[in-house]
Amino acid sequence: MVPARGRWWIRAAFVVGxxxxxxxxxxxxxxxxxxxxGHSWARDxxxxxxxxxAAALVLARAVMVRQDRGAWLLMAAGLAFYAAGTVWWIAVVVKQDPIPYPSVSDLMxxxxxxFAYAAVVRLLRARRSRISLSSWLDGLIAAACAAAFASVVFLNGVTGDSIGSGMTMLVSAAYPVADIVLAGVLLGSWALSNWRLDRVWTLLLTGMGINTVANGIRMLETTSGVYIPGGWTDVLWSVALALIVAAAWQSPRPSPERRPARALVGMVLPAVMAYASMLLLLSESWRQHGLPLASSVLAATAITGAIIRMLVTVRVVENLADARRQARTDDLTGLPNRRRFLELLDRALPEHGAPVPTAVAIIDLDRFKDINDSFGHHLGDRLLQMVAARLAEAVGTDGILARLGGDEFGVIMHDADSARGQKIALGLLAALRRPFELDQIALHVDASIGVAVHPDHGTNHYVLLRQADSAMYLAKNDHRGVAVATGDAADVAGRQRLTTLEELRTGLDRRELTLHYQPQMHLGTGVVTGVExxxxxxHPRRGLIFPDVFLPLAEHAGLMGRLTLQVLDMALEQxxxxxxxxxxxxxxxxxxASNLQxxxxxGHVADALARYDVPPAALHLEITEEILMRDAARATVVLAELRAMGVRLAVDDYGTGYSSLAYLHALPVDDLKLDRAFVTHCDTDPRSAAIVKSTVELAHNLGMRMIAEGVESEAALSRLREWxxxxxxxxxxxxxxxxDRLATWLRERQPGPRDPRRTGDEVTVL
Structure with a gap:
């Protein structure tokens, strides 16, 4: 908040100030x-x-602005007492003879x-909800050092003879003690605020610090008999008040932090204060009267705090080193992680060519997600640990093994050309193909390994890993197990695949998927009853991309579950x-497949149906035979729950997979959807016609409906109606x-108000 933007009387008050x-x-x-x-009334x-x-402006800020209101109310109260004491002193006390001491002004x-202590602490708590041990120690060092030096000033010359007895002694001692404590509170709070240098904190601590310094100067001047009313000491008090008011009216938005400068202050100042406290103690040996006991205790406290701070710093450095090691180690397997792998790879690659080649291998376990889904993450984690141990044993001294993430591992092989890199990779693959015994279950694991060699396939880790990754996918697609990078069109295709995958992740976040709908007609009535x-x-640059380009990538990257749920959401909304x-x-x-596992x-389906107020009967879910073959037991449980909700289920692309009658008998499905490969030529190919006709009869005998996709001619439509x-x-x-276009298409085929519901083969909609 800026005073000029406040009410007119606030701006006028600042001008007067x-x-x-x-x-x-x-x-x-x-x-x-x-x-x-000669005109003392004007000065007074x-x-x-x-x-x-000053008190009025701070109070106005507290009333008008909610943020930090409690702190500024406390500060306004303290300044009000200070102002009241000054007014009472000028109006009443100085006119008495003799001038009483202590007076009501002293108490005020x-x-x-x-109030000042409480205001500073309140502001500190508002800015630092949690304070570290190092910050507490910095605060102790700063507070003790400041109080030690302040005590030398304020306690100098304060003796039993000078302060009298009774109330006089109490008040006389209260002034230096209060200023000593205030000095410690100010510098300690700055340390506890992590040496923050924002405008509010800087102005407030500077103003209150100047006020404390002015009090010390006033005490020295009074003791020496050189104090002059209206002199520069009084000016310092006014400047201190102006800075406190300016701090109160600063904008609550923090200034941009200069972290490097603040970090430097945080390292240097505690050390400087500890050395200063040590010098203060050493000065006792050459001071004529010695240090006051309080000053010695405070200085010793600052030094003790600095020693503890040093020990804490050593511990923090050790913890940082441990954290650095942990940040480069995989928690599950204990192997180096991707970050450490890249550091080691950079270190292994010479800057200017390599007389000795270095090979890099990327290992990706095949169908590990199916194992994870079928047996649970706990067993999957144990399997990864066993895989890591077996790979480490197989790599031996030939290279460095790391877990790059998920079910992907990396190997750096020193002094290995393409032939040696391929040989080592084949040995790793052979080691993985031996069964793993987990909970009396023999699990067989296969993998795909891609190998790239420096400098043949790249001169930095970015290119090498991309080449190895492309080779790994080539091995996976060709089911060859191990492939060596070629650096040719396969690498271009690999880069395109990775680029497409990353763009798909972004596209899902931006909801770039869209749906097209293909009508499904009921042959008995000619009515369009549904859509697929x-x-x-x-794509923002490549235009409309069909699913055969991105769905296989999504399946491999584990994005199909998320993608399907997004499609379900859009379809139900429409x-x-x-x-x-x-x-x-x-x-x-x-x-x-991810959805059925x-x-x-x-629960997601039920939530979506409720969210869009769509009845379950208006949703059909289609699955493929290949999905069912992966884990039929688990898929059956999920399908049974969906069917119990009232959702119809269909086996899609029937006839292209295993087509096991046992699965059709056991699975809770309602419809068979015959693949287009049989339907398209059922009017011309006797074999296709026999398959379609027998499949329709099979579906009806099992109490299912038959859906034929790929109808591309009137003749095929007629044959399907006949069957x-x-x-x-x-x-x-x-x-x-x-x-939108489908809605228009449907309405154009609706019968008019006086037309019969169906004429001949006319297509209508419900």
Whole structure:
């Protein structure tokens, strides 16, 4: 907050304050002070106005601004007591003869200190909710050092003879003690604030510090008999008040932190204060009267705090070293992690060519996710530990093994060309293919390994790892186990694949997927009763990308679960909009293998149906036979829960997988969806016709509906109607279309108000 943006009277008060401060400076000039000595009322009025205005401005800030209100209310109360004491002194005390000591003004001046302490502590707590041990020690060192030096000033000359007895002794001792404590609180709070240098803290601590210094100067001047009313000491008090007011009215938004400077201050200042305290103690040996006992104790406290701080710093450095090691070590296997692997690889690669080649291998376990999903993450973690141990034994002294993340490992092989790198990789693969015994289960693990060699395939770790990664995917796709990088078009394809994968991750975050819908017609009535949701990727640069490009990447990268849930969400939202618009359509969505291994999938579906207020019967979920073969037992549990909700289930692409009748008998599915490879030529190819006709009969005998996809001609449609197929979809009916175009297409085929519901082969919609 800026005063100029406040109310007009706030701005006017600041202008008056500046004028009063200027007048205070002018009053300290000897010629002006001579005039003021003859007009003491003007000097007294000026002093009263400065103190009262400062208290009023801080109080106004506390009332008008909520942030840090408690702290500034405390500060306003302290300044109000200080101002009241000054006014009472000028108006009453100095006119008495003799001047009483202590007086009511002394009590009000002393009341300033506890409020000031509380205000500083309140601001500190607002800025630092948690304070580390190092910061506490810095605060102790700073507070003890400041109090030690302050005590030398304030306790100098304070003896039993000078302070009298009774109340006089108590008040006389209270002043130096209060200022000593305030000095310690100020410097200690700065240390506890992590040596923060924002404007509020800097102005406040500077103002209160100047006030404490002015008190010390006043005590020395009074002791020496050279104090002059209205002199420069009084100006220092006014400057201190101005800085406190300026701190109160600073914007609550913190200034940009200069971290390097603050870190330097945090390292240097505690050491400087400890040395200063040591010098203060050493000075006792050559001081004529010695140090006050309090000064010696405080200096010793600062030095003790510095010693403990040094020990803590040593411990912190050790912890940082441990943290650095841990940050470069994989927690599960104890192997170097990706960060450490890259550091070691950079160290292994010479800067200017390599007379001795260095090979890099990327190892990716095949179908590890299926093992994880089927047997649980606990067993999966144990398997990774056993894999790491076996790989480490197989690598031996030939290289350095690291876990790069998930089920991916990396190996650096010294003095290894392509042939030697491939030989070592084949040995690693042979070691992995021996069964692993876990909980009386023999698990067989396979892997794909890609090898790249420096400098043949790259001169830095970025290129080498990309080449090894491309070779690994080549080995995985060709089922060859081990592949060596070639640096040719395969690398270009690998880079394109990785780029597409990263763009797909971003596309999912930005919801770049879109759905096209292909109608499904009921053959018995000619009515379009539903649609299949087909996902497309609306790439910002490459345009519309079809699923065969990105779905395999998503499946391998573990993104299919997330992608399917996003598609389900969009399809149900569109279904709700259609139903609100009078189009009672059923929407079909394909499930992935990840969804059928996820026990929480039925809950996601139920939440989505409730969120969009779509009845379960309006959702059909399609699965492929290949998905069922991976883990039929777990898939059956998930499918049973979905079916119990009222969602219809269909086996998609039937006839292209294993087509086991045992699975059809056991699985809770409602529909068979025959693959287009049989449907498209059922009107011309006798074999296709026999398969389609027998599959329709099989579905009906099992109590299922038959859906034929890939209908591309009227002849094929007629044959399917002749065989009593239930539902059809294909280009002959309609290509997949965006939701808005499909709605238009459907309405154009709706019968008019006076037309019969169906005429001939006319297609209508419900």
């Amino acid at each position: 500046v004028l009063l401060l200027i007048a205070q400076f002018a009053g300290a000039v000897p010629t002006v002070r001579a005039w003021a000595d 009025a000026l002093q009263d106005a400065v103190y009262l205005l 001046w002393l009341a300033y200190y506890p 949701a087909l996902v497309r990727w609306d 279904c709700r909009d259609w139903r609100a618009d009078g189009l009672e359509l059923v929407v079909a969505v394909n499930l992935s 996820d026990a929480t999938m039925p 009593d197929c239930d539902l059809v979809q294909g280009y002959h009916l309609s290509r997949p279309q965006p939701a």
